[in-house]
Amino acid sequence: MKHASFAILFYMIISIILPCSIVMADPVLAEKIDLKILYAGLPQSDREADFVSFLRKYFEDVKTTDALSINRMKAEGFDVVIIDYDGKVFSPRLNLSDDFSRATVTIGIPGALLCSNLRLKTGYL
């Protein structure tokens, strides 16, 4: 009787925990997405490692560069550029030339300040 009660309790707990752990796992794809991604961030940082390990689960090709020196030439050969730094700081300010037209995701406060420099509607005004 005691063992049966324990087993019932065990299965009840498993039935609650297991679905939750599935919901919290990263999304799953059958094949990686055929896009070449350039992540421009803070080199050798934990944040860079966090983004890159995540992105490499989903995209065929992910490379990195320093956000402080990203430019049009470094973006050649990539489909999307992600410009990050640490999400929060107001300095140093990231820069791009006014005519930078590559598909770009900018992140957090440094991203918004970069957009302000470029006079974009997405800027931190």
Added chain:
Amino acid sequence: MGEAVQGEPRKHAVFEKPFKVTPEYETWDTPDNYFRYPYSSHLPEKLKVWRVQNTGEKVNGVVAIPGGFEDSPDAEILAPGYNLGKENGSVGVGRHGNFLQWGFSAPPSQMTEAGKRFFLNCICYIQQFDRHGPLVKFTMFDRSATIRYALLLETIKNKETYNLMFTQEQIEKYSNKSKVLARHYRDNLELVYWDKTFIIDEDLRKLGIESNRTVTSLERIIKLFDNPGKAYTARLLLTRYTVESFESPAEWKSWFEKNRSRLYFSDVGGYKFRVVPEGYPLASK
């Protein structure tokens, strides 16, 4: 910005492809700062939100101003951000041209399931705008800013705040009558434009034209050339509201007829009509 998107996702590819974004909704208090802006009295006490990240910090991101954000076809609001600094509807995630600003600050390890899917979809979505830069650049706030700033005249006493908004005469006259000035701009909003300060277009009003930003109004301005006595006014208004500089009325009419369906007016881009270039990619529906 806080850690959540406000409201239900709009119908858009960034919530569908390649991953279906399924938010887990919560109910949060409506931020006090929302009620400091005009037209906010209708807001409920609680808002429906869904977390994009979970860092434990109340503020961990940045929003952009929503006024005029979508007044040009190169920009779209993808998700309003729950925020503790700006107004309701401020842009947490938005696109302008080839740039998609993800306003949240956390790395993927601190994103929620829905946040990760949304982020991945944004990366995939922006790729189609590669090498298609923005059509306009920020020149000035949209016309709704006149009401907002007019109401601030009695609370923010640093007059330099209003230098690019109102004339010195207006600042002095209305510094204790802010609601009167705000009402004046609200009642004439369709005729507001910006040229060193915000101005209500009396030239258009005298012609009986009620708005400066509709294609119909532009057509009426060009038709002024049919009356030789109005040619000067036509040129004045076309210089004010377009980026073109044709010599003859025939050229103006030809330009208008050729581009009628692709004309748009942007406050933020300088209170001008422009033509969407052929082949320019528009927002996903």
